[in-house]
Amino acid sequence: MTQQGTEQRGTRDAGTARAAQQLLAREGRTVERPVGGGRDDAVLRLAYVRSGPRGDAPPVLVLPGGPGLASVRPYTGLRADAARRGLDVLMVEHRGVGLSRRDTSGADLPPAAVTVAAVVDDLAAVLDDAGVDRVVLHGASYGSYVAQAFGARHPDRVAAMVLDSPVHAPADDLAAARAHRRRLLWDGDDPALAPVAAAVRALADDVPAAELTHVVQVVHEFAGPEVLHRLLLARRAGRLRAVWDRIACLGSGETEGSGQPYVMEPDLVAGIMYGEVGFDLPPDGLPLDPQLAFADAAARHVARHGTPAVADPFDLPAAVAAFPWPVVVVTGERDLRTPRPVAERVVATAPDATLVPLAGTGHSALDTHRRAALHVAHAAAVGAAHRLPALAGRLADLPRRGPSRHVGTAVTAVVRATTRRP
Numbered sequence: 131m132t133q134q135g136t137e138q139r140g141t142r143d144a145g146t147a148r149a150a151q152q153l154l155a156r157e158g159r160t161v162e163r164p165v166g167g168g169r170d171d172a173v174l175r176l177a178y179v180r181s182g183p184r185g186d187a188p189p190v191l192v193l194p195g196g197p198g199l200a201s202v203r204p205y206t207g208l209r210a211d212a213a214r215r216g217l218d219v220l221m222v223e224h225r226g227v228g229l230s231r232r233d234t235s236g237a238d239l240p241p242a243a244v245t246v247a248a249v250v251d252d253l254a255a256v257l258d259d260a261g262v263d264r265v266v267l268h269g270a271s272y273g274s275y276v277a278q279a280f281g282a283r284h285p286d287r288v289a290a291m292v293l294d295s296p297v298h299a300p301a302d303d304l305a306a307a308r309a310h311r312r313r314l315l316w317d318g319d320d321p322a323l324a325p326v327a328a329a330v331r332a333l334a335d336d337v338p339a340a341e342l343t344h345v346v347q348v349v350h351e352f353a354g355p356e357v358l359h360r361l362l363l364a365r366r367a368g369r370l371r372a373v374w375d376r377i378a379c380l381g382s383g384e385t386e387g388s389g390q391p392y393v394m395e396p397d398l399v400a401g402i403m404y405g406e407v408g409f410d411l412p413p414d415g416l417p418l419d420p421q422l423a424f425a426d427a428a429a430r431h432v433a434r435h436g437t438p439a440v441a442d443p444f445d446l447p448a449a450v451a452a453f454p455w456p457v458v459v460v461t462g463e464r465d466l467r468t469p470r471p472v473a474e475r476v477v478a479t480a481p482d483a484t485l486v487p488l489a490g491t492g493h494s495a496l497d498t499h500r501r502a503a504l505h506v507a508h509a510a511a512v513g514a515a516h517r518l519p520a521l522a523g524r525l526a527d528l529p530r531r532g533p534s535r536h537v538g539t540a541v542t543a544v545v546r547a548t549t550r551r552p
Contacts, residue, residue, distance in 0.1 A: 143391050150203045150229055150392040157181055157209070158202070161259040163225070163252055165233050167243025174239065177202060177229035178222040178256045182213035187511040188289040189218040191253065191265040193273030195295075195494055197403055198389060198396035200228035204533065208496070211531065212504055217511070220265065222256050225249060226398035228391070241401045246444065250280040257287055266511045268503070270294040270496035271468065275407055275446070282449035290510040291453070294460040294503060295468045295494045296476050299447050300408025303472050304421065310469040311418045315346060325552060326355050329362035330418070337365070340422035341378045347420070348377050351464045351492025352538030353545070360549040361541075373544055380537065381423075404431050406443065420467065450479045456515045457483040460506055462491035462498070486518045489526040498538075500531040 154160075158179030165172035179202055180189070192208070194201055201221040212219045223230040226244035233239060253276075257265065264287050269277030274296040281288050297303060313319045318327030333342055349358040364370040389395045396403065403424075404410040410428040413421040450457070457480040461473035470487070477483040488495060488502055495503040502525040509518050518525075 146203070146392050150200075153202050153206065154179065154229055159259070160229075161255055163255055165239055165243050166248060167240040167245075169233070169240055169243065172233040172235065172237070174225060174230060174233050176223065176225060176252050176256065178220060178260075179209070180218070180220050180260060181209040182218040183216055184218055185216065187218070188264050188266050189220050189260075189262055190507045190511055191220045191222070191257075191267050192496070192507075193222075193253075193267065193269040193276050194496060195271030195273055196224065196227075196394075196396075197272050197399035197407070198224075198227055198394050199272075200224070200392050200395070202229055203392045207531070207533075208500055208504075211500060212507075215504055215508060217504065217508055220256065220260065220262070222253055224399070225252055227395045228393075231395065231398065239398055241398055244398050244401055246276060246279050246402055246406050247283070249276055250283050253280055254284045254287060263287070264289040266290045266292065266507060268292040268294065268496070268507045268510070269296075270494045270503075272297055272407060273496075274298075278446045278450055279444045281453055281455075282444055282446065285453075288453075288455050290456045290458070290513075290515065292458045292460065292503075292506055292510050293473075293476060294496055294506075295462060295465055296459060296473060297407060297468055298450070298472060298476050298479075300406075301411060302475070303468060304408060304411055306471040306475070307420055307467060307469055308414065308416070308418070310471055311347075311420075311466045312416070315350065315466075316417045323355055326359045326362070329359055329366065333362060333366055334417060339417070339419070340425075343418050343420065343422050344381075345374060345377050346418065347466045348380055348537070349541060350466055351462070352498070352534070353541045354464060354490065354538075356551070357542050357545050359552050360545050363552060364545070364549050370545070370548060373541070377541065400431050404428050447479055450476065451481070453480050453482075455482065456510065456513075458486060458506055458510050458515045458518060459483060460486045460488065460495050460503070462493060462495060463487060463489045464492040467493045484515050484518055486522050486525070488522065491526060492538075494534070495532075497532045497534040498530070499526070499528070499535070501528040502526065503532075 160175035163174045163176045165174050201223050226239045267277040274293040314323050318324035409424045413419045459473045477485045
């Protein structure tokens with residue numbers, strides 16, 4: 131990078147930091163937490179925000195995906211929408227990320243201090259600081275893993291739970307995701323998707339496996355199978371290469387490096403990624419393997435830092451089987467990362483569980499279908515979770531909001547404008 135480019139990035143980062151600090155000053159506060167991880171005397175000022183009216187219903191503690199995704203700056207729109215709907219929302223900046231990245235001396239937290247166990251204890255400390263006895267936990271993707279771990283470790287603080295695109299048991303989840311995406315988009319067992327699967331197979335010898343897998347996942351989830359089919363045929367014919375390459379690069383900074391400050395910072399959470407939630411599981415050598423996206427980064431992490439050790443891993447299936455509160459499981463029809471079979475397994479495990487399938491939706495309704503996610507959170511907060519399955523169609527049809535929805539809108543517009551329907 132040139133000196134001018136470095137200076138421009140430094141200016142942008144400084145502006146981002148000021149914006150995040152201003153949000154914290156306006157909406158939240160910090161609570162002092164021990165750093166741990168061998169830095170026993172160090173203190174972290176953990177940041178959290180709270181918005182919306184206080185009422186009789188328990189607050190909703192929203193836990194976004196990642197790991198590495200910030201809570202304060204990326205979700206200002208969600209908190210504003212929630213407040214307009216009368217929801218009392220708490221969000222905690224994950225330790226090692228954004229406003230909770232450094233200790234009081236200004237030093238980055240050691241990766242050994244950034245564990246799921248430390249994160250869930252941070253959440254309990256925030257509830258104490260905010261004077262909240264119990265919450266509705268709304269966890270999306272990795273955030274659903276944190277929500278379940280919180281329920282296992284602090285069951286007296288949970289009123290209800292929403293698991294959006296749940297991560298439950300990483301090795302079993304991966305097996306289910308592999309089988310699901312291969313059945314639909316490689317074997318073509320669903321007659322409606324058989325032509326799409328044939329187009330995927332036709333490209334397999336011409337496109338690197340990791341690239342093909344990533345583009346198929348992104349386009350299927352965000353734009354749907356019809357747009358994916360058009361793009362595959364165009365790529366096979368040598369067209370839309372620039373569009374294809376742009377999609378292939380989406381999300382490339384989410385697994386390592388410095389990421390985007392105060393938005394996505396994967397470096398200090400690497401121990402969670404590669405030691406707790408399954409990013410380090412090896413590829414199996416078969417088509418459309420989701421682990422291809424993480425294999426190189428995982429190998430580099432192990433080479434630099436060794437294999438992460440987890441002193442007290444969570445047995446979430448056993449914990450969920452004992453949850454006494456209502457559990458709402460939200461699953462997107464197009465989700466290839468934590469697909470419907472994973473959601474159904476969670477529902478079968480929890481004693482009081484409700485499945486809410488969302489048509490035309492991919493991974494994490496919190497990010498792709500905000501209005502549906504907030505309606506689900508409200509129903510859980512007021513004790514109406516049992517009504518949600520009957521409303522699933524209406525929820526899916528609500529206008530789409532959320533930052534990730536723009537990916538699908540852009541891809542759909544370009545592909546449909548430049549190709550014919552197969």
